[in-house]
Amino acid sequence: MKRIFPLIILLVSLSLIGIILIQVSWFRSMLLVREDQIRENVVKAMQMTGEELMEQKGTLPSLKNRRLRPNLDWPSDQVMRELMKPSTIAEKFTTFEVQEKLRKNFNIRGLKDTPFEFVITSDAGFLSYDELRSRGFDNVVEDTIRNRTFFYPIMIPTGTNLEGLVPDETMIVVVPNIKHIVFREMRWMLAGAILFTIILLSAFYVTVRALLNQKKLSEIKNDFINNMTHEFKTPLATISLAVDALRTEKVANDREKGQYFTGIIKEENKRMNKQVETILQAALMDRQEIQLNKRAVHVHNIIEQVLENFELQLQSKGGRADIQLNATNDEIMADDVHFTNLINNLIDNAVKYSKENLVLRISTLNTSKGIQVKIEDNGIGMTKESIKKIFEKFYRVHTGNLHNVKGFGLGLSYVKTIVDAHHGKIKVESALGKGTSFIIDMPFGKKDHA
Numbered sequence: 001m002k003r004i005f006p007l008i009i010l011l012v013s014l015s016l017i018g019i020i021l022i023q024v025s026w027f028r029s030m031l032l033v034r035e036d037q038i039r040e041n042v043v044k045a046m047q048m049t050g051e052e053l054m055e056q057k058g059t060l061p062s063l064k065n066r067r068l069r070p071n072l073d074w075p076s077d078q079v080m081r082e083l084m085k086p087s088t089i090a091e092k093f094t095t096f097e098v099q100e101k102l103r104k105n106f107n108i109r110g111l112k113d114t115p116f117e118f119v120i121t122s123d124a125g126f127l128s129y130d131e132l133r134s135r136g137f138d139n140v141v142e143d144t145i146r147n148r149t150f151f152y153p154i155m156i157p158t159g160t161n162l163e164g165l166v167p168d169e170t171m172i173v174v175v176p177n178i179k180h181i182v183f184r185e186m187r188w189m190l191a192g193a194i195l196f197t198i199i200l201l202s203a204f205y206v207t208v209r210a211l212l213n214q215k216k217l218s219e220i221k222n223d224f225i226n227n228m229t230h231e232f233k234t235p236l237a238t239i240s241l242a243v244d245a246l247r248t249e250k251v252a253n254d255r256e257k258g259q260y261f262t263g264i265i266k267e268e269n270k271r272m273n274k275q276v277e278t279i280l281q282a283a284l285m286d287r288q289e290i291q292l293n294k295r296a297v298h299v300h301n302i303i304e305q306v307l308e309n310f311e312l313q314l315q316s317k318g319g320r321a322d323i324q325l326n327a328t329n330d331e332i333m334a335d336d337v338h339f340t341n342l343i344n345n346l347i348d349n350a351v352k353y354s355k356e357n358l359v360l361r362i363s364t365l366n367t368s369k370g371i372q373v374k375i376e377d378n379g380i381g382m383t384k385e386s387i388k389k390i391f392e393k394f395y396r397v398h399t400g401n402l403h404n405v406k407g408f409g410l411g412l413s414y415v416k417t418i419v420d421a422h423h424g425k426i427k428v429e430s431a432l433g434k435g436t437s438f439i440i441d442m443p444f445g446k447k448d449h450a
Contacts, residue, residue, distance in 0.1 A: 005215060009208060016204055023193055030189070034182045038175070039148065041109035042116075046152040046173055048105040053089055053098070053154055053171075089120055089154065089169055090131035098132055102173070116175050117141070120154070123168045131169065140176045148178045232275065235268035242268075292335040292421055294445065299330040299339075299371055303362055306343045313351050319358030327364040327371045333445035338418045345411040346375045346438050353436070354379035370424070370443040378435040387428050391416040 089098070098120065106114055117137040119130050140147050154169040175181070183190070242261040251257045307321055314321060350360055354377055361376040382390065391412050415438075419426045423443055430436040 005211060008211065012204060012207070016200065019200065020197060023197065027186075027190065027193060030186065031179075031182055034186060035178060038111065038114070038178060038181065039150070041111050042106075042114075042148075042150050042173065042175055043152070045102065045105040045109045045111065046150060046171055048108070049098070049101045050152050050154050050171055052101055053093070088122055088131055090122075093132070095132045095134060099134060114175060114181055116173050118171060118173045121170050121172065123170070137174065140174045141172075143176075146179065147174050147176045149174050228275075232272060235272050238268045239265050292338065294333045294335055296331055297334050297336045297339060299327070299332060299364060299373060299442070300325045301330075302336070302340050302343055303364075303373070306340060306347055307362075309344070310347055310351060314358065314360065317351065317354060317358045318356050319351075319354070319360060322359060322361040324361070324363040327366045329366055329444075330364060330371055331444070332371060332442050334422055334442065335418075339422070342415050342418045342440075343373075343375075345415050346440075349411055350375060350377035350379060350436070353377075367441060370441060370445075373440045373442065374437060375440075376435065376437040381432040381434050381436055382428075382430040383432050387430055390428060 099118065102116065102118060106112070106116065117134045117140050118132075119134065119137050119141075120132040122129055122131050141149070150173045152171045152173070154171055242264045245251050245261050246258060251261060303323075303325070307323070310321075347360065347362075351358065357378075359378045361374075363374045363376075365372050416426060419440060419442075422445065425441045427439050428436065429439070
């Protein structure tokens with residue numbers, strides 16, 4: 001598992017990077033293709049418009065479609081020469097008419113919402129000038145980076161009678177910000193690609209997180225099995241030895257020794273039952289089936305009762321208890337069994353993770369909403385990383401590979417669950433090598449009604 005897991009992460013990461021790079025490359029290609037399509041359609045629309053204009057331009061002069069210069073007398077030779085002279089586009093169409101023709105052909109070529117500006121220039125051989133110009137042409141023609149310019153020559157077809165008589169004319173169309181137009185047209189495709197990429201990354205994150213959790217659970221399971229085996233192995237061995245001793249003739253005839261070994265069996269049996277009860281409590285916490293039977297309890301009485309059970313353990317470590325029960329009102333609504341277990345677990349934790357000359361300080365004080373209990377020791381303390389995980393199920397602060405600290409890592413998880421069930425709060429303060437403090441705030445609460 002340790003080798004396969006990094007390999008899975010590496011392969012999935014490479015696959016994701018490859019997919020994202022392919023998507024980026026594909027989208028860039030699509031942008032270029034679409035931009036080429038827009039250019040081609042613009043040229044086609046200009047060609048269609050130019051052919052329409054050339055049909056009109058190539059017709060014989062007439063008075064109907066000819067706009068005469070002012071101040072010409074009718075009839076006169078000057079007027080006749082003006083009428084017979086081949087006309088330009090500007091003399092047959094207005095700017096609006098040319099713009100409408102371009103817009104119509106843009107729509108036909110699928111460029112309905114594409115903006116454009118245009119100008120039609122005339123080349124008299126020695127001088128070029130603008131015949132027709134759209135209003136916004138000057139604003140867009142100078143920006144050659146973002147805007148795209150297209151040219152289309154409007155010429156009389158070769159072989160006609162008017163060839164060479166009419167000055168060359170050119171239609172110039174500028175499409176502003178063509179890349180923005182391409183992005184706008186492909187925005188849904190881009191949004192879809194981004195959305196599915198995010199979904200893919202989210203799925204990868206969830207998968208990796210699930211794998212990490214699975215790996216963590218596997219390690220916790222192995223650690224739990226090892227701890228459980230060790231916790232049950234010792235009392236079972238002790239019971240086996242006591243039973244063997246009871247079977248001997250010497251012990252069987254000595255009532256006092258028989259009671260001694262019977263007492264050992266009973267104590268070890270109680271110890272095993274306690275361990276089984278701890279595991280069952282963990283199962284109940286998983287299913288959230290803990291039911292509280294709240295009643296009025298006195299916190300000070302519970303602390304004193306629990307401390308009596310730890311007198312021998314404190315003596316074995318050359319320790320002492322410093323008790324400062326300063327709360328004037330120590331009555332709260334709580335489940336006395338679970339609250340007793342809570343205090344018991346915290347004191348047991350302080351004793352287990354302590355050195356010689358243990359000093360256990362327990363103090364209480366009243367807050368505006370309840371009572372605060374502080375259990376402090378001068379034990380081995382914890383790192384910041386351990387403090388973050390201390391309430392996780394099965395987590396134990398390791399003191400090396402030695403099994404000098406017994407337990408399943410369920411005590412503090414149970415404590416946190418019970419405190420939360422009573423709507424209280426718990427926090428931890430610790431310094432490595434100096435000791436740990438557990439601070440519990442329990443509300444006065446109200447009695448539950450059946």
